[in-house]
Amino acid sequence: MTQPTHDEAHGGALGARLNWLRAAVLGANDGIVSTAGLVVGVAGATQDRAALLTAGLAGLLAGSLSMAAGEYVSVSTQRDSEKAALAVESRELKDRPEAELAELAGLLQARGLSREVAREAARQLSRQDALRAHARVELGIDPDELAEPWHAAWASFAAFTVGALLPLLAIVLPPVDWRLPVTVGSVLAALVLTGWSSARLGAAPAGRAVLRNAAGGVVAMGVTYAVGTLLGAAGA
Template sequence: MADRAGGHEHEPHDQNHAARLNWLRAGVLGANDGIVSTAGLVIGVAAATTERSAIITAGLAGVAAGAMSMAAGEYVSVSTQRDTERALLAKERRELREMPEEELAELASLYQARGLSPELAHQVAVQLTQHDALAAHAEVELGIDPEELTNPWHAAWASMAAFTVGALLPLAAILLPAPPGRVAVTAVAVVVALALTGWISANLGGARLRPAVLRNVAGGVLAMTVTYAIGSVVGLSVS
């Protein structure tokens, strides 16, 4: 049923909703990275040795290193994005202060390019400029909300947490069973987990489920196969 504004109650279009979807998608991808990288590591070690202590050491080291790497990478990336957004906003503030008429005409032309008539585009530009000139220009010209700049610390902690959660699954799967079934149990658990994260990612992005799930699972299986082969060769050479 349509609401008073003409929208649909199940179709939120606000920027906060889009931001939440992006965070959730990033979390799923971070967990996926944790699953694949840790599974490849512990399966490679398990192929080389049956020593539980060696597998635990490698697995925990892999989880810690991967989580820190994800956090550091995300922090640097988002910090760079935030610095760019701040620089663009500072430039926009300066232009609004030094050449307000030119900026008003530019805003009107942008709305006209979106399909408004010249008269309506000018009226909209004038009203939005009177309300909040910086927000109006930032949204249309830059695609930035001055009140919702990206936070590098949030991104770093979220990536670290997502990676760690994903990484704990293959680590637990390789340690709980007895040595003869470790690799098989871990492989099955990882395939199921990757199918789930692929399904979630496809749903969040509105993509086709089957290709997304197959790509996800295929990548994980390839990683485990390669590391298992390497571990087997190394194990034979040192035994």
């Protein structure tokens, strides 16, 4: 019997990995890009370190809380939907078990099993745990691994905060003449890393992910810096 290679992701492990990856990568990217855009925009208007630090910290806190709240609401809705679907399936199994057994057999047959094998597999799965069998085959839900909103919220909060700290420190720590080069360089390096990491963990091509991340960061910083420079000149 062939064994799965270590580079392949299978079943629930892939789903769990992708959920965490989505929250972490989105949080880190948003933290890097939004904070970099904010502080670079402010740097276009003023060189005052206190103003840059205040703007960066405000953006970091607002962004991390927003990401956490949004992720909590989104994953809570997903969890509610999963629990509602399981409740409906449980009720149908109780009210019409034979019809549900035939439905499970039909789903297994649609996946490539012969009619006889599908019926026998459906019977055996139903004897072990009918709800779990229907949840996995019919609904694509693992009752033991429902979406966890608090886990997702904390992951997004932490990822955004870590990502936001990079451009914040890069803009306030160096001397004035080095602030923009250090910030732009560190942000691009971080976006290349997150793009490459997300592609590798998701078994996707790395080139496009890296290019998208880097291009988004460049556009965000360029636009906000131009706006900040214009506003600073107008207010001078």
